[in-house]
Structure formats: structure tokens, C-alpha cells
Amino acid sequence: MNRTGSQNHVDGVAIPDRLSLLDLIPLEDLQHLQDALAEIGRVKSVISDPDGHILTMPSNDIPVCKTVMQSSRGSQDCLRNLQRLSGKMKQERRAMIHHCESVGILKAAVPIVIQNMHLANWWISQYCTELANPSQMVFYARQIGLNSDTLLHAAEQSVQITRAEFEKALNLIGQLAQKITLLGYKNLMLLRDNSKLNHLQSELDRYKSELEKLIQARTVDLVNVNKRLKLEVLERDLVEEQIARKSKLLDAINQVLHQVVADRSEQSLAGTCLRAAQVLTASPFGFMVEHQEDEWQVVAYEHLGEAKDTPQPLQLQKKFEVHGIWSSLVQTGKPVTIQSTIGNPQWRPLPEGYPKIKTLMAVPLPRQAGISGFIALANNPRGYALIDQTDVESLAKAFSETLMRTRAEQANHHSEKRFNLALDSADEGLWDYLPQKGYVYYSPRWFTMLGYSAGELPYSFETWSTLTHPEDLPVLRKTFAQMVPGLEDAFGIELRMLSQAGQWRWMQTRGRTVERDADGRALRIVGTLIDISKYKQVEMALQKANEELQRLAALDDLTQIANRRRFDERLADEWRRARRDNTMLAVVICDIDFFKRYNDTYGHVKGDDTLYAVAQAINAVLKRPMDLVARYGGEEFAMVLPNTDLAGATRVANEVKAAIETLQIPHEASRVVPFITLSFGVAATIPQGNSPAKMLVEQADKALYKAKAQGRHKIVQADPAIFTNRRAIP
Structure with a gap:
């Protein structure tokens, strides 16, 4: 009704x-x-x-x-x-x-x-x-x-x-x-009235239930708020420490993976992994042992700070005797940590040529990778913590998989397997996309990185699209639009994805086509997903710091306007633009009259204040974003005025001249008037051919000297014919 x-x-x-x-x-x-x-x-x-x-x-x-x-x-x-x-x-x-x-x-x-x-x-x-x-x-x-x-x-x-x-x-x-x-x-x-009454009763019951829940939640919040406040500082410190630690781990893994890209030998790969583990755990000494050719062999050795002429154990004794704690290590596959070898009944000294061991941590290489061996790190004066063990296990896992894939690549000589050598197995999700069926397999780790349970979301490309940030979705779709028809073989992109907690997390995904049909279209695309949120935060912080450094590098400390370096860069850019667009470009150079006398009379501190006031007054006159004023040197200022002819630049100079006169800064030592004044040189032209931008500055500077010669506190224009004559010279 x-x-x-x-x-x-x-x-x-x-x-x-x-x-x-x-x-x-x-x-x-x-x-x-x-x-x-x-x-x-x-x-x-x-x-x-x-x-x-x-x-x-x-x-x-x-x-x-x-x-x-x-x-x-x-x-x-x-x-x-x-x-x-x-x-x-x-x-x-x-x-x-x-x-x-x-x-x-x-x-x-x-x-x-x-x-x-x-x-x-x-x-x-x-x-x-x-x-x-x-x-x-x-x-x-x-x-x-x-x-x-x-x-x-x-x-x-x-x-x-x-x-x-x-x-x-x-x-x-x-x-x-x-x-x-x-x-x-x-x-x-x-x-209908009865239905409305029932609805109102239902609403009343719901509001009552919600109110009870709200009161209960508020009570719990008040109880826990003090705990949260105490934990915030601890959590922040812990996060910062974890970020730093993960950054070091990522650098270490990247060093290992770089060996694959550089196509180095297995010994070089083992040495790089060992040195990265030493840096990660602050270990002066370390070595790596692998079971090869039916015996245990030292494949890498590093003693930081050791004299170069000291014989290496690899030269003295490549074979390594596995007994005592080493035998227990390879049999159980569990890490061994000794905070002090003194009085430890399990410890047996290493063969001659090895340094004396005080603290030790040994981590086995993953057995599932098909490699038997271990990484031994020693002599960290503070001993070894669980985080050291966890990081070295991640590094060992990456090293083992990289080593196995390197060996597989050497055996098969298949270029497609080379891509898989870069997989960071320490913490990444896998995906397998079948475009013609619209099916995407997501590994359990793919889900858990975003806070979801394995299989909680549909195995479809729509799931990926739905979780992707709207600003990054075009990048994802464009990437696969190029991959599916065979326009690209591999890709690597960074995008934001929505976690189960409602937070946008930065993820890095890489993929490669591994199967194609007769027409070259992709039948199967596989790849990985890595959470780079913490590293992205570090990257953004560095980028912001760099931007601030660049801004400060282009700023004059005293006057807080652009410096000579920024002026030269801007003039070069505008000169090229004006030559391309066939438009006018003007430069105005001005100088404070009798400024040396001013400093001698009022002192350099007062002189610095005057330079700042004059600079800010000139900057206030320039209304267009494209215009720029810079401190050219000493008491001299220069302006770049794009799309401005000689008459327009002269009007700007007159506005600046009037603005400085309005300041009424006393200058009893001036021979013009008892206040601070400026002299101006103005030049404008349309850049032609290969003529340099400094030509425009030179003519404005000459006009400035004419203004000074004519008694100062004047505006003098450069003769436009000068530029015409210069262009006419062959």
C-alpha cells in the first residue's frame, strides 16, 4: 500500500x-x-x-x-x-x-x-x-x-x-x-499496527542489548586503557627494533640472491651467506660445513679482522670431523647455542688453525631442501639470542633453496628456472593463476600475511582485485592485461592490499608465465607475494628526508629564498622551455645601493637583517608560481620571469623598487637617499638556436652596471637589438 x-x-x-x-x-x-x-x-x-x-x-x-x-x-x-x-x-x-x-x-x-x-x-x-x-x-x-x-x-x-x-x-x-x-x-x-508494535519491541530489545554491550565494552576499555598506555611505548620500541632487524635480514637475503643474479660460483654463494650471517649476528668468526662426496667439508670460512697472511682452514684442512655437538646437530636437525664454552662438557676444541671459541651458535641447513650441513657462528661477546637463531634459520633457508635451484639450473640449463632462484622463501606467499579458467591458487601464507585464514576467500582473480587499493587496481589490471596475451614474460609491482584488520599493507608481487598455448597466450602464471609494509615505511621516510635535503640545498640560509644554484637550474629549465615554445623570457638583476657603506655604518648583523627584509619584499611582489627570485651573491638578487617581455619585466622591477621604498629602511651612508634603495638591470629575449642562457644574465648584469653608473636607484633595460645581433653572427 x-x-x-x-x-x-x-x-x-x-x-x-x-x-x-x-x-x-x-x-x-x-x-x-x-x-x-x-x-x-x-x-x-x-x-x-x-x-x-x-x-x-x-x-x-x-x-x-x-x-x-x-x-x-x-x-x-x-x-x-x-x-x-x-x-x-x-x-x-x-x-x-x-x-x-x-x-x-x-x-x-x-x-x-x-x-x-x-x-x-x-x-x-x-x-x-x-x-x-x-x-x-x-x-x-x-x-x-x-x-x-x-x-x-x-x-x-x-x-x-x-x-x-x-x-x-x-x-x-x-x-x-x-x-x-x-x-x-x-x-x-x-x-500493520501489530507489525509496527512488534518491530518497535524488537528495536527496543536490540537497543537494550546494544546498550548493555556498550556499557560492558566501555567498562573493559576503562580497565584496559592503562595497560594499553604502558604497552604502547614498549610496542613502539619493539616495532622499531623489529624493523631494523628485518631490514638487516632482508639485506642479508638480498646479498645471497644477488649472487644468483651475478651468476657466481657455489663457493662465492656460501661465502656471501656466511658473511651476511656474521654481520646479522655480530659474529667475528664463522664457517659453513656441507656434506659433499660422502664426507663433511668446510665450504666457507670467515674470521673478521684476521690478518690476510694467516693460513685459512680451507687451505689447511678442507675435511671437517663431525663429532660431539656437531654430530648431535646433524642428527637432530636442531640448532645448538653455547653461551660459554668454559666448563661445557659437550664442547670439544676445533682443529688447529681455528680461533679459540668462546660463544657459539650453530644452525643446520634445512633438510627438506635436500642439503645436509650447518652454519656455525662464534665469539659474539654478548652471546646469542633466539632472534639471532630465527634470522639465521631464515637466511639458511633462503641460501639452501637458492643453492638447490642454482644446481638445478646448472643441470637443466633452463632459463625459466633462473627466475625461481630469486624466491625469498623466508616469508612470502605463492600464487598460481590459470587465466583461461579464471582460477587462482593462493598458498596458506598468501592468506595469513593479510590476516585471513587459509582458504577463507575465493580462489579467484576477483579476490585479488577486491583486496587491492583503488588507486593501485589499474596497475594490477594493466599488468595482467599485458601478461595474459603474451606481451610480457615477467613482472614485478608494488601495491597496497586490504588486510583482515582493515589496514592497507604494502605488498610486492612478482610473477612469470610458465605455460603458453600455440598462439603464445598465457595458460599459467605463477609468482610470489611479499609484505614490504615496514620497508616501505623506511623508504617513504628516506624519501621525505631526501626531499627536505633537496629543498634546503636550493635555499639560501640567510634570506630564505632560492640560492644561486637553484637560480642557475631554473634559468636553464626556463631557457629550454622558452626556446621550445618560442616565448619570451626575462631576467632582472638588482643590487642594494652602497651596501658596503651600510655594513660599515650599522654593522653586519643589521646588514643581514636588511638582506632578509629586501629578499622577502621582492618575493612578495612575485605573484606567479612560475616566477623565481634568488640571492645571486652578496647584496645582489636575480629574478627569472617566464613568458614576460621587456616591458613586463620592467613593470615588475618598478613594483619591487616601490616595495623597497615602502620599507623605509634607514641608510644614512647612502649617497642617493637616506633609505635603502636598489638598482636594476632588465633583459628579455626569445631564445634561439644554441645561444646559452648566461647571455641573458650577462646583458641584465651590464644593464645593472649602467644603472649604477647613472647614479643608482634606477632601472635600466638591456638593448633588445643586442640579442638580435648575436643571433645574426654566423
Whole structure:
């Protein structure tokens, strides 16, 4: 039911302005009611909406009407009568009776109205003996093209009632329809009010539950707030330490992976891994042992700070005897840490040529990588912590997988395997994309890096797209749009992805096509996903610091405007732009008059203050972002004015001159006026050919010296013909 506008009232019940009869009485019940009343009144009956659209099936059809409707003209006559009567009913909203004297039919309609709401029309009709006139029926049958005998026979078969009986049936139907409709409406309102009451009760219960939860949550928050405040400092310090540690670990792993890219030997790879582990754990001494050719061999050795002429154990004894703690290490595959070898019954001194061991940590190489061996690190004066062990295990894992893949590549000579050697297995997720099926396999680590449970999200490319930041989504889609058709073989991109906690995390993903169809389109693309959020934070901090350094490098410390270096860079850029666009470029050079006398009179501190005030006044005059003023040297300032001719540059010089005069900075030693003044040299040209930008500065500088020679506190323009003559010189 559609409710709009104001409401009427009947018996204290509010009535909406728009309502349908079918909102009050179901169609099936309405049909049964119509059939019953039509049977009682022995009339034909049907119900329509106020516009004449039929709502129910007709009850008790009249043979005469049925026969007339077989004629096209008869059907049209009936339709016109119905439309005329419906329109009148819609306007007057009262019961009406229409006589179809040509066939002896009485037709009437009762409007179903609640107050001023016209809901429907209840139509009844029947063959009336008082109106029946056989001669008229014969005449009408001929008019509409029917057989008169057929029409008369239909009249004989029709139920015949008197006008009084018809009006009685009409009155009964009208009263019953009106009462039943009102009862239906009240029932509808009751149901809706009851539904609203239930809804309000439900809302009240929900608000009550939410309020109780909120009170409970607030209570818990108040209890825990002190704990959180205490933990924040500790967490921040811990995060900073973890970032620094992870950064060192990443550098160490990158050093190992770089050996693959550089295509170095296995011994070089082992040495790089060992040195990285020593730096990571602050270990002066270390060595790596691997089981090769049925014996344990030292594959890398490093003693930081050892004299170069000291014999290396690799030269003295490549074979390594595995016994004692070394035997336990390779058998159990568990790391060994000794914080002090003094008095330790498990410790046995190393062979001759090795340094004396004070503290030791030995980490086995991962067995699942198919390599047997270990990395031994020694003599960290503070001993070794669990984080040292964890980092070296990650490094050992990366080294082992890199070594195995290097060996596989050497055996297979397959260029595709070279990409997999760069996989950082320390902490990364894997994905496997089948473009033609739209399926993407995500490894458990892929999910957990983003805080989701393995398999929590669908294995589809849409999952990846949904989690990607809207600003980075075009990069992701463009990348795979190039990979799938075979336009690219491999890629590496950085993007932000939404974690389960609602945070955007920086991720690095790399991928390569490993299978193609006959047309070169990708059938399978595999790759990795790495969380680089912490490293990205470091990178952004460094970038911000670099930007600040660049800004400071281009700034004059005293005047806080651009320095000579920035001026030269900007002039060169604008010179090239003006030459390309064939536009004017102007330079204005100005100098504080008798500034040496000013310093001698007022002192250098006051002189510095004056330089700052003059610089800021000039900068305030330059309104366009493209204009630049710089301290050119000493008490000299220079302005670069793009898209400015000689007249425009002169106007700017006059504005600067007026601004300085407004400052009224006393200068009793001046030979011009007793205040600080400036002299100006102005030059402008359109750069042509290979002429240098310094030519424009030289002419502005010469004009400045002319201004000084003419008594200072003046603006002198460089002769434009000078630039024309220079361009004319072959």
C-alpha cells in the first residue's frame, strides 16, 4: 500500500490517500464474495478499479449480452456505455443505473468509497422483463449485424427479473460491499499496527542489548586503557627494533640472491651467506660445513679482522670431523647455542688453525631442501639470542633453496628456472593463476600475511582485485592485461592490499608465465607475494628526508629564498622551455645601493637583517608560481620571469623598487637617499638556436652596471637589438 499526502478518518481510523481494494481484500476472497452475491441477487457481477480496469472474473454471464458481444459493433456499443458510465461514476461517486433498452438489459454500478477514497466499482447487470421489447431487439440485431432469431432465443434463455428486484439486489450489494470493505481496511490497519508494535519491541530489545554491550565494552576499555598506555611505548620500541632487524635480514637475503643474479660460483654463494650471517649476528668468526662426496667439508670460512697472511682452514684442512655437538646437530636437525664454552662438557676444541671459541651458535641447513650441513657462528661477546637463531634459520633457508635451484639450473640449463632462484622463501606467499579458467591458487601464507585464514576467500582473480587499493587496481589490471596475451614474460609491482584488520599493507608481487598455448597466450602464471609494509615505511621516510635535503640545498640560509644554484637550474629549465615554445623570457638583476657603506655604518648583523627584509619584499611582489627570485651573491638578487617581455619585466622591477621604498629602511651612508634603495638591470629575449642562457644574465648584469653608473636607484633595460645581433653572427 502506497501512503502519500494527508489522511482522512473513518470511525477514528486513519486512511491513507491512496489505497487499492485488493490491499483490503485478497483477490481470491473478493472473487468468492462476488460470486456469492451474484448468485443471491441472480445478476451478472464484476468488480473494476475506478478507471474501469477489471479486477475479478465475471459472475453469472447473461446470454443476451454474450450474444451481442459476438458482434463487433455490439461490442463497441457496450464498451462505450461502460466507459461513459465509469467516467461519470469517477466524478460523482454514487450508484448509477443504465438502461440498455435495445436488448432489455439493466446495468448498474456501486462505487466502493471510504470517505472520499474511491477504491473500486461493483458492477451488476441482468435481463429485465419490463424493458424487453422484441421489436426493438429485432431492429437492434439488424443494426449490429446479428440474426434476430438468435438474439431473441438468447433473451428467452436469460434470467428475467423485475426492476424492483434489480434495485433490491443493487442496494444489498452496495451495503454489503461497503461494510466488508471497511472491515477489511480496519483489519489491515490492525495487522500493520501489530507489525509496527512488534518491530518497535524488537528495536527496543536490540537497543537494550546494544546498550548493555556498550556499557560492558566501555567498562573493559576503562580497565584496559592503562595497560594499553604502558604497552604502547614498549610496542613502539619493539616495532622499531623489529624493523631494523628485518631490514638487516632482508639485506642479508638480498646479498645471497644477488649472487644468483651475478651468476657466481657455489663457493662465492656460501661465502656471501656466511658473511651476511656474521654481520646479522655480530659474529667475528664463522664457517659453513656441507656434506659433499660422502664426507663433511668446510665450504666457507670467515674470521673478521684476521690478518690476510694467516693460513685459512680451507687451505689447511678442507675435511671437517663431525663429532660431539656437531654430530648431535646433524642428527637432530636442531640448532645448538653455547653461551660459554668454559666448563661445557659437550664442547670439544676445533682443529688447529681455528680461533679459540668462546660463544657459539650453530644452525643446520634445512633438510627438506635436500642439503645436509650447518652454519656455525662464534665469539659474539654478548652471546646469542633466539632472534639471532630465527634470522639465521631464515637466511639458511633462503641460501639452501637458492643453492638447490642454482644446481638445478646448472643441470637443466633452463632459463625459466633462473627466475625461481630469486624466491625469498623466508616469508612470502605463492600464487598460481590459470587465466583461461579464471582460477587462482593462493598458498596458506598468501592468506595469513593479510590476516585471513587459509582458504577463507575465493580462489579467484576477483579476490585479488577486491583486496587491492583503488588507486593501485589499474596497475594490477594493466599488468595482467599485458601478461595474459603474451606481451610480457615477467613482472614485478608494488601495491597496497586490504588486510583482515582493515589496514592497507604494502605488498610486492612478482610473477612469470610458465605455460603458453600455440598462439603464445598465457595458460599459467605463477609468482610470489611479499609484505614490504615496514620497508616501505623506511623508504617513504628516506624519501621525505631526501626531499627536505633537496629543498634546503636550493635555499639560501640567510634570506630564505632560492640560492644561486637553484637560480642557475631554473634559468636553464626556463631557457629550454622558452626556446621550445618560442616565448619570451626575462631576467632582472638588482643590487642594494652602497651596501658596503651600510655594513660599515650599522654593522653586519643589521646588514643581514636588511638582506632578509629586501629578499622577502621582492618575493612578495612575485605573484606567479612560475616566477623565481634568488640571492645571486652578496647584496645582489636575480629574478627569472617566464613568458614576460621587456616591458613586463620592467613593470615588475618598478613594483619591487616601490616595495623597497615602502620599507623605509634607514641608510644614512647612502649617497642617493637616506633609505635603502636598489638598482636594476632588465633583459628579455626569445631564445634561439644554441645561444646559452648566461647571455641573458650577462646583458641584465651590464644593464645593472649602467644603472649604477647613472647614479643608482634606477632601472635600466638591456638593448633588445643586442640579442638580435648575436643571433645574426654566423
